[in-house]
Amino acid sequence: MAWHGALMASTLGVAMVVSPCVQARDLGNYGEVFAVTEPDxxxxxxxxxxxxxxxxxxxxxxxxxxxxxxxxxxRPRSAGALPRAEVNRAFDIDLTIQVDRDLADHKGQVFAPAGTVVNPLAYSHFRKTILFIDGDDPEQVEWAVAQGTELDSLIVLIKGAPLELMRKHGRRFWFDQDGVMTGRFQIARLPSRVFRMDPVMRVEEVALQKGKR
The missing domain is CATH 1.20.5 (Single alpha-helices involved in coiled-coils or other helix-helix interfaces)
Incomplete structure (x- = not known):
């Protein structure tokens, strides 16, 4: 009978699947067993x-x-010493940049499409003169202090001890860490004076006479 044969085949199949579980047995332990431990x-x-x-x-x-x-x-880390200016020299720095991608506000509204040309001076009210000096050169320090007060000038050290100079002269001395500002304004000799000459920044290298401010 066909159905009888099918039932026998099905029964044998189930038996073949189940039989390994039925015949499972404990084979014991082989080799030394250690507890799993990890350092805290x-x-x-x-x-x-x-x-x-x-x-x-x-x-x-x-x-x-x-x-x-x-x-x-x-004494902050210096980007390196710069030589003193031997002659007076002046040149201009154009701070204009071109936006390389769309700039958007927090709402996603684009306020400066890629390719837009922007001059930061057009949006800045900064008018102080920036004086770059070597803080370890007393003549440069005296020259910078004599140029004006904190209201109209900032003294930026390329190297030196700003806190010591602050105590001595009673005003703040800034420090150009890693040469970021000197690189931006292409400062190559000291002392240098940087000020606005719209639409650019004017850089003046000042040759100090020995013994004179």
Whole structure:
């Protein structure tokens, strides 16, 4: 009978699938078994910190960090020394830029399409003269201080100790860290004076006479 044969085939198929489970048995353990353990990273760090605290290493690290911070504040990292100007020279710097992509506000409204030419001076009210000097050259420092007050000028150091000069002269001294400003205004010799000469910025290199401001 056809149905009988089909039932037998189905039964055998089920038996073949089930039989391995029915016949499963414990084969025992082969080789040594170890528990899975992982070090607690935070606990390890805390243990090292406690050890450093105990032997004075942590206090030394804190002192070293404070010394480095204090040293950097007293004398920031310089982008490099620049020579003194030997002759008076003047040139202009055009700050105009061309937008390379659409600029939009927080609502997505484009206020400057790609290709737009913009001169920042057209939107800036900054009128102070910027004086670039070597803070380690006393003659350049005296020259800069004599050029005006903080109301009309900013003194920017290429290198030197701004805090020490602030205490001595009673006014703020700025520092051109990593030479960002000197690069933008193409400052090559010191001292240099930078001021507006719309629509450009005028750069003047000033040759100081020895012993005179």
């Amino acid at each position: 990273f935070l606990a390890e760090i805390m243990a090292r910190l406690k050890a450093m605290e105990a032997d004075g290493g942590l206090a030394k690290m804190e002192r070293d960090m404070q010394d480095r911070t204090r040293s950097y504040a007293m």
